[in-house]
Amino acid sequence: MAEAVAVFRNPQPHIRRVALDRPWVWLSAGWRDLLAAPGSSLMYGAVSVLAGWLAIALLLWFDLPFLVLPLSAGFFFVGPFMAVGLYEISRRLEGGLPVDAEATLVAWKRNPDQIALMGLLLLLLHLAWMRAAQLLFAVFQWQTVPSWDRFMDLAWHSARSLPFLAAGVVIGAALAALAFVIGAFSMPYLLDRREANLFEAIATSVAAVRHNVRPMLLWAGLIVLLVVLAMIPGLLGLVVVLPVVAHATWHAYRDIVRFPPAAITDAGSPPPA
Numbered sequence: 464m465a466e467a468v469a470v471f472r473n474p475q476p477h478i479r480r481v482a483l484d485r486p487w488v489w490l491s492a493g494w495r496d497l498l499a500a501p502g503s504s505l506m507y508g509a510v511s512v513l514a515g516w517l518a519i520a521l522l523l524w525f526d527l528p529f530l531v532l533p534l535s536a537g538f539f540f541v542g543p544f545m546a547v548g549l550y551e552i553s554r555r556l557e558g559g560l561p562v563d564a565e566a567t568l569v570a571w572k573r574n575p576d577q578i579a580l581m582g583l584l585l586l587l588l589h590l591a592w593m594r595a596a597q598l599l600f601a602v603f604q605w606q607t608v609p610s611w612d613r614f615m616d617l618a619w620h621s622a623r624s625l626p627f628l629a630a631g632v633v634i635g636a637a638l639a640a641l642a643f644v645i646g647a648f649s650m651p652y653l654l655d656r657r658e659a660n661l662f663e664a665i666a667t668s669v670a671a672v673r674h675n676v677r678p679m680l681l682w683a684g685l686i687v688l689l690v691v692l693a694m695i696p697g698l699l700g701l702v703v704v705l706p707v708v709a710h711a712t713w714h715a716y717r718d719i720v721r722f723p724p725a726a727i728t729d730a731g732s733p734p735p736a
């Protein structure tokens with residue numbers, strides 16, 4: 464008889480169906496993690512704000528104001544990769560392990576190749592959105608890209624502004640939804656399961672979203688709302704919002720993705736009961 468071969472090297476996870484109100488529990492747990500490790504958590508938020516300021520300054524310097532808004536939406540695409548260190552903070556707090564800057568900064572080394580591949584995939588989705596934003600100007604027959612002093616006036620008061628903005632929102636939302644489905648739990652999975660690969664992580668994330676559509680829709684809506692509000696004061700709100708959402712995402716992963724007791728590895732934090 465031929466020997467049976469497992470599809471995945473690791474034991475397959477079980478996807479738990481959760482109640483609609485669970486995102487509020489995740490946010491509460493994320494806030495507790497922020498308070499438990501404020502220095503390391505806020506450091507990641509501050510670095511993300513500084514990186515955002517630098518990127519926007521470069522776009523304005525090169526007179527590319529039309530890319531500021533698509534770039535600002537980058538959090539929804541590359542946020543999971545930026546938050547790897549924050550997931551590690553939550554993992555360590557959950558397992559009673561010490562939290563220090565060195566451990567969180569090298570968290571990617573737990574599964575370096577696969578985390579890098581997932582980050583590259585999310586970056587490609589963001590670049591696709593940036594490219595789509597450029598193509599919209601050609602589709603709506605702007606002969607030249609407007610400079611910063613005319614861009615906002617054209618975008619909001621031109622006769623073409625409504626269909627232009629609507630098309631941008633639809634395209635951006637479609638790409639962001641794709642990034643959310645494949646990336647909702649992929650990074651926490653790769654960090655947690657050191658022998659896991661990209662395909663396992665994406666399959667797990669898709670299954671988790673598919674079996675929890677309503678709570679995940681609420682979770683996605685809360686993320687969008689919190690990030691948009693955080694960006695209003697010049698991105699400063701991301702100092703707090705980024706770590707809270709990242710910590711909450713780790714708890715969402717632990718809440719939904721479960722493994723048999725024998726499959727718990729050196730993650731240092733078995734799934735909650």
